[in-house]
Amino acid sequence: MQRIQSIPLLVCALAMIAALAGCHATVEAKWATTDDTVYRWEKAAPNLPIEVRGQLPGATHAQIVQALPHALPVNTADDMASGAARNTQSERWVVELGDAVKPDNTYCSQPARSAPGSAAATLALTVALCDGHRLVATSQSPLDANKASVGDLPRKINRLKNLTLIGIARSPAQYVEVQS
Numbered sequence: 001m002q003r004i005q006s007i008p009l010l011v012c013a014l015a016m017i018a019a020l021a022g023c024h025a026t027v028e029a030k031w032a033t034t035d036d037t038v039y040r041w042e043k044a045a046p047n048l049p050i051e052v053r054g055q056l057p058g059a060t061h062a063q064i065v066q067a068l069p070h071a072l073p074v075n076t077a078d079d080m081a082s083g084a085a086r087n088t089q090s091e092r093w094v095v096e097l098g099d100a101v102k103p104d105n106t107y108c109s110q111p112a113r114s115a116p117g118s119a120a121a122t123l124a125l126t127v128a129l130c131d132g133h134r135l136v137a138t139s140q141s142p143l144d145a146n147k148a149s150v151g152d153l154p155r156k157i158n159r160l161k162n163l164t165l166i167g168i169a170r171s172p173a174q175y176v177e178v179q180s
Helices: 002-021 038-047 059-069 077-083 150-169
Strands: 027-029 050-054 093-098 122-131 132-145
Touching: 027 150, 038 150, 050 059, 059 150, 093 150, 122 150, 132 150
Parallel strands: 050 093
Antiparallel strands: 027 132, 093 122, 122 132
16 A cells, blocks of 8 residues: 555656756855845846847847847957946846856956857856846856757746845855854
């Protein structure tokens, strides 16, 4: 009797594992400070501009910018050198499509990489929350280049934005030590 009851539980567990297998993402919030509360960023997040870097195979950069609300064209190295860069002093999301990047504390002040990325079957979608030149938090997820479409990007980016906010909420900077 016990064995028969455990079979539906096992099937349910395997279904959950299969469903979550495609949800792999890496979240990093080690740059968050005590001022970077989830409440602050949760309120600002929906209306922040989005700086788009990189592109998808079969889609132009302009198509991606057009598909995302509040999206801006990329800041190039020439823009940064000439002072024509947009929003490098303001709060913004940076969305990067292409090879997996490892953002560091200079990521928000850097121009987009000049190389368009590889033609690999698996790309990465990286979402970074920037407070001017300061990196606050990032999230990254693999992206199948053969299945990715511009129409899917807003949903995928919103998922990573939410994970970024969760990362901020769980960052060590949010834990307050009370000393007596």
